Amino acid sequence: MIMYELMNGYKQTRRVLRALRTLNTDKNDRQVIGGMISDCNYVVEWLQTGRRPGNRRGIERLAAYQRERPIDPIILQAYLARTSAGGTVQAASVTDEDRERIEEVLGQLTPRERDCYVMVIGNGMAYSYAAKLLGLKKSSVQWFVDSAKKKIKVYLLKGVKD
Template sequence: MQDLLKSYKETRRGLNAAYDVRREEAAKGNEAAMTERQLISEMRGEVEWVIEWLETGRRPGNKRGIERRAAYQREKLMDPLRMQAFAERGKAGSPVNLSEWQLEQIEDALCCLTERERDCYVMVHGQCFSLEQSADLLNLTKSSVQTYVNRAQVKISERVTSSLFLA
């Protein structure tokens, strides 16, 4: 991999030198040099793109990190099984039953939410309702439920990072 990166960097140096030569010739009014300069400029752009990809390990030009690409790849603020157990409050011999301490931690994380945010968050993450199902049950629009869930996630994230109780 390093050899490949090294060869692309050498190619970039050669293209830069050729571009400079063509620039001087184009300044003198040489039409062929102008065309070649444009072609070399495109080649330089492609080589720069490959070099960036090889150095960073991800596609150049992506503005978002991997954590913001898709719902299934996002960081989970709470363990989904714990959140579901919290919503169900089951006392049967399930392996996901929560201890009193775990219940208190979740309650502490959710205490900063408004009633509507809490309802939406628990329905979507605890009871595994879709946004559309939650919207129907709460007489809201799907986008409103999404907004409430997003606000709740921001508040929970802030609460988790600032609370000594949740550490």
């Protein structure tokens, strides 16, 4: 209900501004009022559609960086560094149980998948940089990482069911 009141308020303001712009003869004032009308249009479209105007992707489709990760990258980084991640007081440290679980999960991957996954997810490298180090194409590294993620997800789901 509040959203409709807010939208109606912006629409009313937009009508008033349009009337004010037609009555005003000063070029600078008309330009400022035009900007206000544009802002009102932007807000009204956002409230009507539920997504930012001009965006092609709504909240129902998540981008790659928003997707769920099979293994927490911070714990994986800590595992790789053999210390606490980030070096701060609140950083996660890897317990022996975590270390065993990570080794077990990474053991399910092929050597190439493991290398790519550890470099990209564990060390936070860019796909292109990992590809350069491994002598592969960027798309190949992406494919190996995606394959590793799928295998890890299946392995973890299988472990939950057991």
